[in-house]
Amino acid sequence: xxxxxxxxxxxxxxxxxxxxxxxxxxxxxxxxxxxxxxxxxxxxxxxxxxxxxxxxxxxxxxxxxxxxxxxxxxxxxxxxxxxxxxxxxxxxxxxxxxxxxxxxxxxxxxxxxxxxxxxxxxxxxxxxxxxxxxxxxxxxxxxxxxxxxxxxxxxxxxxxxxxxxxxxxxxxxxxxxxxxxxxxxxxxxxxxxxxxxxxxxxxxxxxxxxxxxxxxxxxxxxxxxxxxxxxxxxxxxxxxxxxxxxxxxxxxxxxxxxxxxxxxxxxxxxxxxxxxxxxxxxxxxxxxxxxxxxxxxxxxxxxxxxxxxxxxxxxxxxxxxxxxxx
Amino acid sequence: xxxxxxxxxxxxxxxxxxxxxxxxxxxxxxxxxxxxxxxxxxxxxxxxxxxxxxxxxxxxxxxxxxxxxxxxxxxxxxxxxxxxxxxxxxxxxxxxxxxxxxxxxx
Numbered sequence: 348x349x350x351x352x353x354x355x356x357x358x359x360x361x362x363x364x365x366x367x368x369x370x371x372x373x374x375x376x377x378x379x380x381x382x383x384x385x386x387x388x389x390x391x392x393x394x395x396x397x398x399x400x401x402x403x404x405x406x407x408x409x410x411x412x413x414x415x416x417x418x419x420x421x422x423x424x425x426x427x428x429x430x431x432x433x434x435x436x437x438x439x440x441x442x443x444x445x446x447x448x449x450x451x452x453x454x455x456x457x458x459x460x461x462x463x464x465x466x467x468x469x470x471x472x473x474x475x476x477x478x479x480x481x482x483x484x485x486x487x488x489x490x491x492x493x494x495x496x497x498x499x500x501x502x503x504x505x506x507x508x509x510x511x512x513x514x515x516x517x518x519x520x521x522x523x524x525x526x527x528x529x530x531x532x533x534x535x536x537x538x539x540x541x542x543x544x545x546x547x548x549x550x551x552x553x554x555x556x557x558x559x560x561x562x563x564x565x566x567x568x569x570x571x572x573x574x575x576x577x578x579x580x581x582x583x584x585x586x587x588x589x590x591x592x593x594x595x596x597x598x599x600x601x602x603x604x605x606x607x608x609x610x611x612x613x614x615x616x617x618x619x620x621x622x623x624x625x626x627x628x629x630x631x632x633x634x635x636x637x638x639x640x641x642x643x644x645x646x647x648x649x650x651x652x653x654x655x656x657x658x659x660x661x662x663x664x665x666x667x668x669x670x671x672x673x
Numbered sequence: 674x675x676x677x678x679x680x681x682x683x684x685x686x687x688x689x690x691x692x693x694x695x696x697x698x699x700x701x702x703x704x705x706x707x708x709x710x711x712x713x714x715x716x717x718x719x720x721x722x723x724x725x726x727x728x729x730x731x732x733x734x735x736x737x738x739x740x741x742x743x744x745x746x747x748x749x750x751x752x753x754x755x756x757x758x759x760x761x762x763x764x765x766x767x768x769x770x771x772x773x774x775x776x777x778x779x
Contacts, residue, residue: 353737357744361752428747631737 351433356635358428362421363639367391367646375653376666384657385410388650393417410654411467418647419471425636432538436633439536440640444473445503446529449496452483453507453521456492470644475501489521502532519560523570526553530574539632545625550575552614555593555601558586559610612671619645685729720777727770734763 367375371391378384385401388394396417400409422441429437448469455465465484471477479499486492493511496504506528507521515521530550537543550572557570558578566587571580577595578586586593591602597617604610619641626638649670656666742756 349736349740351740353740354744357741358748359744361745361748364749428744 350631351429351431352631352633352635355429355433356630359425359635359639362424363635363642365392366642367393367650372646372649375650376670377663378657380660381654381657384654393650396420407654407658411651414647414650414654415471418643421643422472422640425639429636433633436537436539436542437636438474439533440633440637441473442502442529442532442536443640444470445475445501446525448473448475448480449503449507449525450522452480452486452492452496453489453525454518455484456486456489457518473501475499475504489516503529506532519570523557523572526557527572530572534574537633539629539634541625541629541632541634542637544576545621545634545637547574547576548621549618551578551595551598552601552617554578554583555586555598556607556610556614558583559602559607561587562589716777720774723773723777724767724770727767727773730766730770731763734766735760738763 371387375384375387375391378387385397389397389401393414397413398409398416399405400413402409422444426434426437426441451468452465454460455468462481462484466481469480469484475496476499479496479501483492483495483499486495489507490511493504493508497508498504503525506525509528510521510524513524515524530546530553533546534543537546554572554575555578557572558566561567561570566584568580568584570587571583573580577598578593582593586602591599593599593602600613601610601617604613622634622638622641625634628634652669653666655661656669661669738760742760745756746753
């Protein structure tokens with residue numbers, strides 16, 4: 348009878364109100380240069396965390412730091428307001444950032460990038476401690492990276508270790524193994540029907556993107572992520588073989604896009620829509636938090652993109668194109 | 674599972690007690706016999722139910738509203754007034770119960 352999400356979602360909804368609204372985002376996008384951009388974001392709710400980013404001579408490094416600080420603060424705040432089962436469900440939602448961070452680490456370590464470069468691409472969210480991620484960025488190879496992350500704790504580190512022990516060595520193998528483990532962990536961690544429906548949609552979309560990526564090579568079912576609703580194993584193999592038909596009509600757009608980049612942009616829009624729907628349908632469940640996390644992530648990503656565009660003097664049209672893909 | 678059932682029962686026990694004793698208390702006041710006594714007793718039970726069920730309904734509605742309102746006010750204290758209005762709206766149920774109670778008593 349007494350649902351703890353009544354209180355939690357009341358707070359999360361108010362946190363959502365504090366996000367940069369569409370009008371303010373347009374004003375920031377339409378600024379003429381970097382200085383005006385900084386002045387404009389100083390009038391948004393992000394101002395509290397801007398710190399040195401607005402100081403004389405400050406650059407993108409300070410801006411990134413400020414945005415990361417704001418992001419971390421928002422995530423920590425969200426984690427602090429839930430206890431018991433809701434806290435476990437929110438932790439399961441935060442695994443998404445662990446997944447993204449571990450993928451960034453794997454890519455960075457495999458391609459031999461410097462630790463600083465890798466750390467710059469990490470998201471200051473998730474359940475893995477920041478110090479553990481920084482330490483993992485210094486790994487010499489994927490095996491030692493997996494070892495470091497599994498010692499640091501967290502489900503994704505263990506999944507990576509299991510994948511490496513299982514013989515996965517190519518980037519695609521590792522990423523798919525991480526995705527499979529992540530969705531297994533999330534689906535076992537969240538109980539609400541609406542949120543589970545969202546994740547089944549996300550799995551379908553991910554399967555379509557992987558199948559597209561596999562076109563031209565021999566289709567292999569080991570890259571299929573179980574748990575989806577509209578894309579079966581047979582559909583996956585068929586799509587990887589070059590077929591564009593899929594049972595859910597709205598998913599067809601992902602396959603019909605001219606290139607993988609456009610497919611990913613369409614997939615992101617589909618998932619944004621799904622997360623908004625789940626936030627409305629799941630008024631007394633973790634759907635509201637899921638939607639908030641997506642919106643916050645997008646806010647920070649867009650601000651970073653706009654900041655870079657203004658700093659390097661990109662035209663309005665170029666920026667618009669970048670934002671559409673973000 | 675068993676504990677949860679007991680907790681749920683305990684939550685409704687005060688309202689149930691009010692309903693039971695309000696009815697019998699008023700029933701005792703009626704000093705009449707035969708049909709009059711029956712009618713008076715039924716009216717008293719009705720009055721108790723009107724008030725008690727109204728109170729239970731208000732409680733059921735105010736629980737989730739109060740939790741959400743507390744969440745909102747924790748983030749934005751300036752919303753207290755607005756949230757108080759939402760919180761008090763279910764009080765109308767118990768007021769209607771009171772009206773029924775006095776009508777039956779009168």
